[in-house]
Amino acid sequence: MIETPITAxxxxxxxxxxxxGTAVARVDLLLRSSSxxxxxxxxxxxxxxxxxxxxxxxxxxxxxxxxxxxxVAREGRAVPIPVAMQDLSPFVIDTPGASDAPAPGARMEKLTVEERRSRVRLPRILSDPELILDANDPSPSDRARPASFTASLPHGVSSIQPVARRESPAVEHLFSNSIAPPPSRTREAPAAAMATPPPELPEDRYESSTPFARSAYVSAEEARSSRFGNVSAWTGWAAAAALAAAAAFLFYTNLAQQQQLEKQSATLARNGAQVQRADVLMQTLQSSAAQRFVLARQDTAPVPSARVAYLPEHASLIFQGTNLEALxxxxxxxxxxxxxxEGRQPMPAGTFRPDARGYATLVLPPLPHGTVAGNFGVxxxxxxxxxxxxxxxLLIGQQS
Amino acid sequence: MQNTEDGVLLALVGQGDEGAMAAMFDRYSRVVYSVALRVLRDPAAAEDVLQEVFMQIWRKPDALVTNRGAIGAWLAVVSRNRSIDLLRRRKPTDSVDDVVLASSTDLAVESERTLMIERARTIMVSLPVEQRKTLEMAFFDGLTHSEIAETTGDPLGTVKTRIRTALLVLRKAMHA
Known part of the structure; x- marks a missing residue:
């Protein structure tokens, strides 16, 4: 069978x-090849x-x-920023089997609103990798990665899966700052400083990483400065106090949010009931299954007529026409x-066609707020x- | 931001500027809503389309950047497509990235917008009624050429030609 050519x-x-479907596939094919x-x-x-x-x-x-x-406010912005992608090199996002870097076009799974908000509101002390590292986490390499990642992510970007145990330079830097070897040594060989503890380092790594233990393995020259040692100790206490303060802050924030949530749930329930009632009202007005009766004097022949209820403040209008002729x-x-x-132009308030029985309804057509009606016409x-x-x-109003 | 150019507004939207998003809505919501309402004839459904189309801008502002056509024109087409999808109770048939259009119609300024709307309406009224009705049935009612042929009793080829001719007349008159 000879296919007809695709025309304009x-x-x-x-x-x-x-x-x-078939024709679409043919056109798709043509579009791919023809500019x-x-x-x-x-x-x-x-x-x-x-x-x-x-x-x-x-x-x-x-x-x-x-x-x-x-x-818009609720969703926020979920666009990854390039800097974060560099820091993300040890992680893969929704790309099974990929190596270090995310494949081009890899999709990021969006975080929920709550997750984003919690990150945004997280006090610095809890999101600061250095403070977390100094607290009580056992493995420096395991600690450093998620902490630095969280810090580098734009809020609300993605969830991630680590696939390689490899620290980026940024991570190494963070880690070297927190483990407290002398600055000169860290600059020379930060990775070596991490991997090989100095001989004075106690076996218990947890203990050694606390601020108190630091003074135990600083060089003899540095140890002469007792003032420095005191400051170092106080830093640890300050970090612990700040951590406690942050925990308290989070507890009360959470409590306040729960109370707010309860209030909103109650409001939502009330609104739901109102919406349900409005829905029934709309169905009664609009449904073709609704029974309608026009009451008039017995000897009166049916004539087209309509009723309009209009609330200028809300620009809400309900129109019901009866005995309308077919068009x-x-x-x-x-x-x-x-x-x-005087002299004001009529404004369109919606179009309608009557059903087979001559009924028509027009519910809440779009109208500007606050326009006081002098009359209505059809x-x-x-x-x-x-x-x-x-x-x-054809029809003109008379205010009742 | 009332007088800010579309491109600048879009760049701000790309940076997460909610004020720019509001300005974009104020500028184009009437066009998007009117098209959706014409297709769906249901204010609530048209509002849903309006919301969805603008959220697409918020989520993927780069889709508009890559579309070099005028933003107002792009929005009008996307609004129509989404409304037809809704009318036919089907999933969105195209991604916003796919809708590339060429248009010299700049709708950023309100007076220009009004002028273009009036011009489009005048041109359409001047078309032979069968051409106009056929195009309306295809564009606003989403009827296929077979369905239109069935409704009007015209041959399939005639229906296709009428749609094409009507659009060509419109193109020529809009560029005149």
């Missing part, structure tokens, strides 16, 4: 996602964007903005809000609505 018309349908096809597709998308602008313009409800900005294809009814005051417009009403006005 096919590209147009492709741009609108209206082709089936002209790619250029034409981009052009078609540009045309479609211009066409999209012909849609009737509506302003989104004000709450949408708040909702978005809340989510020709490509036509629609449009509701207009005529603002109070006209027939081309499908999609209009920005200015087309006469005649």
């Amino acid at each position: 018309e096919d590209l147009t349908l492709y741009a609108m996602h209206l082709l089936d 002209e096809a790619r250029a034409e597709l981009a052009q078609i998308r540009g045309d479609l964007a211009a066409f999209a602008l012909s849609a009737p313009q509506h302003t989104p409800p004000a709450l949408t903005r708040q909702r978005l900005l809340k989510q 020709a294809p490509y036509k629609t009814y449009e509701l207009w809000l005529i603002p109070a005051g 006209t027939v417009e081309d499908d999609g609505g209009s920005t200015t009403p087309t006469l005649p006005i």
Whole structure:
């Protein structure tokens, strides 16, 4: 079977996602090989964007903005920064079998919001690798890696799995600072200083790494300075005190957060009930299964009519039309809000088409807040609505 | 930030500037929401699309940077695609990175935006009604050319030609 060539018309349908799977695969193939096809597709998308602008313009409800900005604040920024990637060389992210460096395009698993917040709020004393190393962790090489990694990560970036026991220069530096050999020796051979303890070093590494033990194996020349020894000892006490203070701080922060959470849960439950009620109300108004009755004098013939309930403060509007005549294809009814005051232009308040029984509802169409209505009217417009009403006005309001 | 250029706003968004994100929303939310509402005819669903599209900007601002087309135009197309996906109850069919478009339509300034919207509407009204309706059915209702042919009784080839012709007329008139 001879396949028909792909035409610009096919590209147009492709741009609108209206082709089936086989045709899409063919176009994909063409796009990979033809820069002209790619250029034409981009052009078609540009045309479609211009066409999209012909849609009737509506302003989104004000709450949408708040909702978005809340989510933006909640998610924060989750973009890895290049410096952190260098420090991450001993770790692999979602890339099984990879070596030291993350493969190009490797995806980072995002941390939860709580994890990010906890990192952001962590007091310095707990996130500072030096202080953690001096506390009570047994293995210097094991300690150094996660501590330095946490410090180098932008908050909210990723979770990681260590795959190689290798310290980066930054880690070595941190470690050499904390283990307290004399500065000159550390500069010459930091790795050697780590791997080979000096002969005076006691066997118990935990003890040797505490600030108190440091003074026991400093050189004889350094030991002459008793003042320095005292400072070193006090540093340890200060670190322990700071650690305790941080723990207390975290405890009270956690307590406050729990209380806040309980309050928010209660608010959420109340809101949930309100939403449920509003949902039922909306269904009653909008559902095609809802039974509707219009009560009138017995001898009155059915005439088109409508009711509008409008709250300017919230820009909330509910419209219910009855006995509305069916419209020709490509036509629609449009509701207009005529603002109070002379010379003000009618504002489009939504389009609608009646069902087979002549009923139509319009619930919460997008409207600007605070516009006091002088009246409402209904006209027939081309499908999609209009920005200015087309006469005649079929229904006009009377405030009750 | 009201008068800040799109590129600068986007760079700030890339740095995690929430104020820039708010400015971006103020500038383009009406376009995105209007397109979504036209497709979905449901304010709540249109709000969801609006939220999703702008969160895409926040999460992947570089997707817009790599798209050299005007941001407003890009947003309008992405909003339409997401809305159609929702209408057809399917998963998003493309990644935002894939939507590359060429457009000279700069919608950053409100007066320009209004002008372009008016111009697009005027051009569409001037089209033969069957061309306009066919394009609307394809773009805003997400009907395939087969579905449109079934609805209108026109041959498949005619439907495809009408869509293409309508877009070409629009392209020419917008660049005039």
